[in-house]
């Protein structure tokens with residue numbers, strides 16, 4: 306069922322646990338892991354927050370598309386940023402992706418709780434709870450559309466979610 310090459314890509318809203326679960330899958334499955342946000346920071350030599358400050362969201366999204374393209378055949382687990390479904394270009398990349406794409410589906414309550422604890426997202430500073438809800442509703446069908454599988458995450462530990470994903474194949 307997993308497509309070749311063996312690239313597993315995690316998508317979902319910010320705070321869904323893509324990085325934590327991705328690292329856990331890589332640990333349990335003895336595979337490599339890459340995080341698109343970290344890769345953007347590495348390529349730009351700057352923090353995501355600095356990229357947003359200096360180049361705006363548009364500048365950040367351009368870098369994100371470039372890195373998304375580059376990791377399509379990464380041999381291992383890829384964690385994307387929550388806004389990867391924002392640009393039509395990215396949706397096209399994801400629709401044609403050789404990777405198996407998993408949507409980590411949570412709920413807004415647990416996600417907002419997690420984001421408040423973690424902080425550090427530029428979009429978090431700009432948006433109200435109502436904006437977040439609207440963003441959630443706008444992105445949810447896009448994640449669903451490009452994903453090969455949707456995995457429910459509410460009430461589950463990262464280790465359990467990782468094990469469920471590994472068991473899919």
Ligand code: S3P
Pocket residue numbers: 317318319320323342353385386387388389426427428
């Ligand atoms: C974003 C999510 C972030 C990061 C950037 C924008 C978004 O990634 O890419 O702050 O638009 O949802 P996480 O989903 O890892 O928080």
